[in-house]
Amino acid sequence: MNETRKWILHRISAVILAPLYVWFYFSLILLSMKNYSEAIYFFKNPLFVILTIIVFFVGFFHAKISLSEIFEDYIQNQKIKDVANLLTVILSIIIPIIILILLMYKI
Amino acid sequence: MNDIKNPLSPHLQIYRWHISSLLSITHRICGVINLLALIFIFFWLVALSLGESNYELFLLTINSFIGKFILIGFAWSMSFHVLSGIRHLAWDLGYGFEIKTANISGVIVIILSLAITIIFWLLARGFI
Secondary structure, X not given: OOHHHHHHHHHHHHHHHHHHHHHHHHHHHHHOOOOHHHHHHHOOOHHXXXXXXXXXXXXXXXXXXXXXXXXXXXXXXXXXXXXXXXXXXXXXXXXXXXXXXXXXXXX | OOHHHOXXXXXXXXXXXXXXXXXXXXXXXXXXXXXXXXXXXXXXXHHHHOOHHHHHHHHHHHOOHHXXXXXXXXXXXXXXXXXXXXXXXXXXXXXXXXXXXXXXHHHHHHHHHHHHHHHHHHHHOOOO
C-alpha cells in the first residue's frame, strides 16, 4: 500500500471511528452494570452487533497503520520491524474475525 | 564508521515541555492504550460467550476498584484520543496552525476529555 493511500485511509478510518467509539464506550460502561441476560439482550439488537463488528474491523485497521508508523519511528532493526508489523497484521485480522464469529453465532 | 560518535536525536526528557509536544506524545500513548482497550473488550465479549457463570466472574472483576480504575482510564484515553484526533484532522484540512490557536485548542482538548470522562461515567452509571 503506498504512503498517500495509507494516509488517506488512516484519516477516513479515524472519521468513522470517532462517533462509533463514543457510542461504544458509553454502551460498555452501561453494560458493566448489567447482568448476563441483559448483556445478551443488548447484543440481540442487530444494529449494535453490526456497529460493534465495524468498531473492531475499522479500529484494528486504524491501529495497524498507526502502529507501523510508531515502529518506523522507534525500531531501528529492519528484521524486528518486519516481525512486529507482521504480528500486528495477524492480530488485526484474527481478533475482528473472532468477534464476528462470536457475535453472529455464539452470543 | 563509528556510530557512537553520531549525534542522537534528543530524547523526550531533554525537551522543555510545551503543550503542543505534551499533547502530541499523549495522543500516541493514548492510541496504544486504546488498542489495549480494544483487546480488553475482545476478552469481555469472549467472557460473555462463555456463559453466565464466567460472565458473572468477569463482571465482578471489572466492578472491583482496579476494574473501575481501568474502565475510567480507558474512557479517558478514548475521549482524549478522539478529541485530539479531531484537532489533528483540522490541521490536515489546514486550520488552526497559529501557535496561539494550537495552544488554545490543546487546552480545550485536555479539559473536554476530562469533562467527557466524568460525565460519561456519571451518566452511564446512573448517578445523574
